[in-house]
Amino acid sequence: MEKRMAGLFDLDGVIFDTESEYTRFWREQGKLAHPEIPDFSSRLKGRTLKEILAEYFPQEQQAREIVRRIDDFERQMDFPFIKGSLEFVGILKQNGVKVAIVTSSDDKKMKNVYRIYPQLKILFDAIITADRITRSKPDPECYLLAAEQLGRKPAECVVFEDSFPGLEAGRRAQMKVVGLATTNAEDQIRDKADRVIPDFSRFTFSDFVHLYSIK
Structure with missing residues (x-):
């Protein structure tokens, strides 16, 4: 068996x-880009970055900046x-x-x-x-x-x-x-x-x- x-x-x-680190990261991005969504970080749990960008950061320049920020963030993580x-x-x-x-x-x-x-x-x-x-x-x-x-x-x-x-x-x-x-x-x-x-x-x-x- x-x-x-x-x-x-x-x-x-x-x-x-x-998870707590990602919650803080996305909460900050939500405050900057989507202050009208108080539970912004919770909505993203389990979703791919591609989907997050398509739904919440559809403009190319905005998406590029978010990708840059998360790349910098993850390079500094110790997991x-x-x-x-x-x-x-x-x-x-x-x-x-x-x-x-x-x-x-x-x-x-x-x-x-x-x-x-x-x-x-x-x-x-x-x-x-x-x-x-x-x-x-x-x-x-x-x-x-x-x-x-x-x-x-x-x-x-x-x-x-x-x-x-x-x-x-x-x-x-x-x-x-x-x-x-x-x-x-x-x-x-x-x-x-x-x-x-x-x-x-x-x-x-x-x-x-x-x-x-x-x-």
């Missing part, structure tokens, strides 16, 4: 403890790990479980990640970025693509997500879903996941296997 399992991990707010995330991925690998990163981040952002953590390209069996999909979360396309690349059926996959669009994408992909209470409070995502955890420090391989018995 274990050999047919797969763990699909969102990046920010699941592997990396970076700290969510507690226990890297260790947990390693445990899955040791037990023959396929693992993938499934993120709304683009390849340019991932280059900054690999610059600091080149081992991620070896640790994960697949990495699905925004450049490989046509529809962002909550559409399940990204998770279905990851399952296909890993050679797994949706029922054999467990999604780890923190955002509302990501959790919905996992559900719509017909996969088991673990919610990380890193971006939203546990009571806000409890009904959107099969299990909610604060981080990976106490989440074991047995806990992972148990998810497959949940109906």
Whole structure:
């Protein structure tokens, strides 16, 4: 059974403890460009940069400036790990479980990640970025693509997500879903996941296997 399992991990707010930094960044951009939208940063969770630019920064010069700002921002990030995330991925690998990163981040952002953590390209069996999909979360396309690349059926996959669009994408992909209470409070995502955890420090391989018995 274990050999047919797969763990699909969102990046920010699941592997990396970076969601608060992105929230601050987009909140500032929202104040400057869209003060009429008080929840601007929340609306962008799980969406690709391409979609954000098309909807909120359609003018070419404005979009170019936003891209420049986020590039500068991400080059300075150090990408700290969510507690226990890297260790947990390693445990899955040791037990023959396929693992993938499934993120709304683009390849340019991932280059900054690999610059600091080149081992991620070896640790994960697949990495699905925004450049490989046509529809962002909550559409399940990204998770279905990851399952296909890993050679797994949706029922054999467990999604780890923190955002509302990501959790919905996992559900719509017909996969088991673990919610990380890193971006939203546990009571806000409890009904959107099969299990909610604060981080990976106490989440074991047995806990992972148990998810497959949940109906």
